[in-house]
Amino acid sequence: MDVHGRDLRYFVAVADHLSFTAAADALYVSQPALSKQIRKLETQLGAELFVRDSRSVALTPVGAALLPHALRLLATWEMGEAAVESAKATQxxxxxxxxxxxxxxxxxxxxxxxxxxxxxxxxxxxxxxxxxxxxxxxxxxxxxxxxxxxxxxxxxxxxxxxxASEPRLVALPQSHSLAARESIDFADLLAEPFLALPKSAGVLRDYWLALDARAGHPPIIGAEVSSTEETYEALVNGDGVVLLATGNAPLVARDSVVTRPVTGISPCxxxxxxxxxxxxxxxxxxxxxxxxxxxxxxxxx
Known part of the structure; x- marks a missing residue:
């Protein structure tokens, strides 16, 4: 049996108003069209849903049995439609x-x-x-x-x-005394001034200063930097050295700035x-x- 949602809405409207005229007005359809659709539904079900006479309309036992299920089906479909619209809006x-x-x-x-x-x-x-x-x-x-x-x-x-998980490098001016090494132990950087993230970066500032590998030696802050360009300019200016991710090395390693692997610190x-x-x-x-x-x-x- 193939019953459409429209058929159930028409049935519920007549059951609610117990009047074909009032139900047709509420549905914005003509009364003949509504009556025709209800008769079609009754034919599909093989039973009358309403008792009609010239003065009143009432549910039959079959109509009364169908009504709560029709209401639940329509409510479920409305929720489904709302969910679809929400998903469309989200997409x-x-x-x-x-x-x-x-x-x-x-x-x-x-x-x-x-x-x-x-x-x-x-x-x-x-x-x-x-x-x-x-x-x-x-x-x-x-x-x-x-x-x-x-x-x-x-x-x-x-x-x-x-x-991504990758080693941290140190970027430093090409003229720096440590730049000639193929790799640099972090212990050899403890006395160097470092470029630092702003203080608002909190634990991330501490991480890129490698506080956990300093064995209690406080970092020397040469300058604070808030962007790649600021970092590059500070390096060229000799304000300090800086730790950075291997994948970010090309952002600053140009002209007079070089990067070297660092031992003694964890990957980022x-x-x-x-x-x-x-x-x-x-x-x-x-x-x-x-x-x-x-x-x-x-x-x-």
Whole structure:
């Protein structure tokens, strides 16, 4: 038996008003059209739904039995329609992707390709966020997902997925006395002035100063930097040396700046992060696309 939602709506309207005229007015259809549709439904069911006479309309026992089920079916369908509209709106929404420097490593185009295949109407938008915000916009809500360096401030607020793990290098002027070495032990850098992230970067500032490898020796801060260009200019100016990820070396290693491997410190980790309480399909979809690209599973604090 193939009963349409329209048939059930017509039936429920007549049952509610117990008047074909009033039901037709409520449905914005003609009374003859409504009566015809009800008769068609009765034929399909093989039983009358209403007792009609010139003065009144009443439900038959069959109509009374059908009514609660019709109401539930219509309510379920309305919820389904609402869910579909919500999903359509989500698919067409923008997804703000925070970055402080380009992740490089081929990650962005590969993830975008998978993401837009799954959500063809979504609009991924890159947003460059200053180094003073180590969450790349996640903390203040200006981005939905973000490529960030670990460790994260307030890490219990986020899920994250490691997308790259690589050695830390040191960048220094080509004229520096240590630049002639093929690699440099971190202990030989303890007395050097370092370029530091802004203090607002918190634990990430400490990480790139390698506080955990200093054995109690406080860092000497030569300058604070908030961008790649500031870092390059400070290096050229001889304000200090700086640790950076291997994949980011090309951003500063040019002209009179060189990079060298550093022993005695741990590798760094680049991650895609998103807020733990953000359950939106686009956010989960982007994280899933990233996981497929890098072959990793999300991590929580």
């Amino acid at each position: 067409g929404a923008a997804l703000a992707i925070g970055i402080s420097t380009s992740p490089g490593r081929g990650i962005l185009p590969a993830v975008r390709s998978r993401f837009t295949t799954a959500f063809p109407h979504a609009k991924p938008v890159l947003r460059l966020v200053g180094w003073d915000d180590p969450t790349a916009g996640l903390a203040e809500g200006s981005t939905d997902v973000a490529y960030v360096w670990l460790p994260l401030i307030d890490s219990d607020r986020y899920h994250w997925l490691v997308v 980790e680049l991650a895609l992060a998103w807020r733990r309480d953000d359950k939106r399909p686009l956010v989960r979809g982007y994280a899933q696309a990233c996981a497929l690209v890098v072959g990793e599973r999300p991590t929580t604090a």
